Amino acid sequence: MTTTPLTPITSRPHRTPAGGGAGPARARRISARVLVGLLLALYGVISVYPFLWMVSAAFKNQFEVVRGGHLVPHHPTFATLSQTWNQLHFFRYFVNSLEVTLLTVVLTLVVYAAAGYAFAVLDFPGRGLLQKMFVALLFVPGVTVMLPIVLLEDKMGILGTHMGLVLPFVNGGAPLSVLLMTGAFATVPKELRESARVDGAGEFHIFTRIYLPLTRPALITVALITAIPTWNEYLLTRVSLNSESTYTLPLGLQTLASENVPHYNDLMAGALIVVIPVVVLFLSLQRYFVNGLVGAVKG
Amino acid sequence: MSTVPRPAPARTAAAGRGETPRPARAAGPGTGRRVLRRRTYEAVSGYLFVAPAVILFAVMGLYTVGYGFLLSFARWNGFAPHWDWVGLQNYKDLLWQNPAYAPRLHHAAMHTLYVMIAVPLLTVLVSFPLAVLLNSARRMQGLLRSVYFVPYVTSGVAVFFAWQYILQPDGAVNTVLGSLGMGSLSQPQGWLGNPATALPTMIVVTVWGAVPVAMLLYLTGLQSIDRSVLEASQLDGAGWWRTNVSVVWPLVRPITSIVVLLNLRDSLQGFQTFLVMTNGGPGDHTNVLGLEAYRLAFLMDLAPTLGLASALGWLLFAAALVIALINLRVMRSAT
Numbered sequence: 001m002t003t004t005p006l007t008p009i010t011s012r013p014h015r016t017p018a019g020g021g022a023g024p025a026r027a028r029r030i031s032a033r034v035l036v037g038l039l040l041a042l043y044g045v046i047s048v049y050p051f052l053w054m055v056s057a058a059f060k061n062q063f064e065v066v067r068g069g070h071l072v073p074h075h076p077t078f079a080t081l082s083q084t085w086n087q088l089h090f091f092r093y094f095v096n097s098l099e100v101t102l103l104t105v106v107l108t109l110v111v112y113a114a115a116g117y118a119f120a121v122l123d124f125p126g127r128g129l130l131q132k133m134f135v136a137l138l139f140v141p142g143v144t145v146m147l148p149i150v151l152l153e154d155k156m157g158i159l160g161t162h163m164g165l166v167l168p169f170v171n172g173g174a175p176l177s178v179l180l181m182t183g184a185f186a187t188v189p190k191e192l193r194e195s196a197r198v199d200g201a202g203e204f205h206i207f208t209r210i211y212l213p214l215t216r217p218a219l220i221t222v223a224l225i226t227a228i229p230t231w232n233e234y235l236l237t238r239v240s241l242n243s244e245s246t247y248t249l250p251l252g253l254q255t256l257a258s259e260n261v262p263h264y265n266d267l268m269a270g271a272l273i274v275v276i277p278v279v280v281l282f283l284s285l286q287r288y289f290v291n292g293l294v295g296a297v298k299g
Numbered sequence: 300m301s302t303v304p305r306p307a308p309a310r311t312a313a314a315g316r317g318e319t320p321r322p323a324r325a326a327g328p329g330t331g332r333r334v335l336r337r338r339t340y341e342a343v344s345g346y347l348f349v350a351p352a353v354i355l356f357a358v359m360g361l362y363t364v365g366y367g368f369l370l371s372f373a374r375w376n377g378f379a380p381h382w383d384w385v386g387l388q389n390y391k392d393l394l395w396q397n398p399a400y401a402p403r404l405h406h407a408a409m410h411t412l413y414v415m416i417a418v419p420l421l422t423v424l425v426s427f428p429l430a431v432l433l434n435s436a437r438r439m440q441g442l443l444r445s446v447y448f449v450p451y452v453t454s455g456v457a458v459f460f461a462w463q464y465i466l467q468p469d470g471a472v473n474t475v476l477g478s479l480g481m482g483s484l485s486q487p488q489g490w491l492g493n494p495a496t497a498l499p500t501m502i503v504v505t506v507w508g509a510v511p512v513a514m515l516l517y518l519t520g521l522q523s524i525d526r527s528v529l530e531a532s533q534l535d536g537a538g539w540w541r542t543n544v545s546v547v548w549p550l551v552r553p554i555t556s557i558v559v560l561l562n563l564r565d566s567l568q569g570f571q572t573f574l575v576m577t578n579g580g581p582g583d584h585t586n587v588l589g590l591e592a593y594r595l596a597f598l599m600d601l602a603p604t605l606g607l608a609s610a611l612g613w614l615l616f617a618a619a620l621v622i623a624l625i626n627l628r629v630m631r632s633a634t
Contacts, residue, residue, distance in 0.1 A: 124345030144612030148363035232455025271457035
């Protein structure tokens with residue numbers, strides 16, 4: 001989906017049925033448009049409402065935040081954010097989150113770009129069966145496999161490490177990544193591959209030099225829809241990591257929230273630190289994101 | 300990969316698929332062997348390319364699924380050296396037999412059912428009109444679309460804590476109700492503290508998070524409708540309302556079924572929002588099936604509930620499969 005202006009589908013009568021009497025009809029049309037605008041704005045406010053309060057509390061000190069009631073802080077302060085970042089170890093958590101997310105994204109791209117290439121381009125016995133197997137994974141609820149994963153990793157000795165998170169995350173993203181990459185590679189004209197083969201290029205060369213550059217948008221999409229859930233992952237992380245030095249941001253938030261009396265200004269400052277990178281990523285790469293979601297759901 | 304020593308059948312197979320049929324016969328067995336070698340090379344490359352994905356899948360997917368399935372027939376606390384095989388006892392205990400688990404599960408199943416009915420319904424009721432209105436907006440469409448996407452982008456643990464914050468007794472939601480003169484509606488115990496409002500509030504938060512994707516899907520659907528269809532309906536004298544209800548809504552029915560399926564699945568299996576915001580409380584009034592499975596698996600210390608947790612996971616899987624099959628049937632009959 002592009003950002004070109006979209007054709008409105010509401011009635012836009014070029015000729016009013018009555019012919020004359022443009023005055024009241026026009027007034028009605030304008031008031032209808034105002035109403036539509038108000039409704040759209042209202043839902044916009046609802047969409048960002050919790051986010052606004054998150055920002056608001058992050059800039060309040062611990063006295064102002066408990067008085068509540070007002071959205072705009074009377075005494076805005078950066079102290080809360082800087083304290084959360086430094087004393088409350090959010091810098092440490094941020095680095096950990098970054099490590100887990102980057103590893104997951106890179107591995108996902110390498111593993112499923114290759115798999116997608118094989119599924120879309122190469123012919124080998126058992127291809128259809130393997131492909132179906134990956135899609136079937138979509139239907140297994142996360143909570144069903146979470147316990148066996150933890151038990152297995154305990155046996156393998158990687159429970160509690162970041163690698164122990166990355167491997168299941170990569171595998172968990174398999175259905176969508178395979179679907180998107182296979183779809184993208186299938187759109188590359190076969191003639192390009194045939195002519196490269198005539199020139200004596202090997203399969204790996206064709207893959208890296210011809211197919212990957214042509215499917216860059218799909219790669220970015222896969223990276224995005226892998227990165228954001230990984231950045232936010234909480235369920236497996238919570239039962240895997242047990243040492244505070246390995247905590248990711250969502251677990252850091254959990255630690256703040258489970259104090260007897262949570263300091264909501266610190267908690268919201270931490271939440272803001274979690275959310276901001278995602279918002280920036282989304283705003284700068286929105287196009288790929290929307291394409292990916294629509295493609296994933298329809299595929 | 301047994302095709303190497305048998306050139307003849309492989310050649311007929313190649314011919315049968317329409318790949319280089321005539322040159323193979325004209326140029327004799329030499330070319331046939333080359334085609335064969337090429338096909339072997341391609342197959343080997345294929346296996347090499349899928350190998351990392353398949354190995355990871357075998358360990359993290361197949362192995363764990365099989366392990367979990369076996370565990371669902373055993374009793375184990377995670378530390379004892381042996382599993383006690385109990386056959387179908389875990390399933391029986393969960394579904395009706397054991398008074399320590401079955402009533403809790405029934406309770407959680409009722410809550411899950413409420414969520415599964417309310418969330419898809421409300422998501423469609425909000426996102427379809429929203430998409431229609433947004434599609435008719437001439438200015439600011441791009442900006443509004445981004446704003447409506449904020450719940451999706453910020454979803455995750457962080458924004459659930461923000462919801463928790465504004466739903467507190469002295470939180471922003473109560474304040475807003477008070478200043479709008481609807482103070483009688485505000486919840487002095489907090490929206491999540493009152494057993495009567497906790498589950499509906501959780502449903503609203505879930506819908507809030509589900510609307511962006513649904514709205515986006517409807518929007519793409521609306522934009523792919525042929526304009527002439529709408530113009531024809533307007534020439535027939537249908538107004539804005541009639542056009543949307545009788546023409547547009549039936550045309551986007553496939554999207555509605557996708558939205559409903561996605562949300563049914565998430566409502567059945569998802570529990571992260573519940574774990575973060577209420578942890579099933581107050582007094583189990585927001586306990587759902589996914590949360591119950593998570594609790595049996597990880598939060599029971601040394602009680603031998605791991606088999607029960609696995610059994611519950613498989614019951615959820617079976618339910619998800621039934622939903623997917625029903626949806627497939629519906630989609631087929633619709634198209």
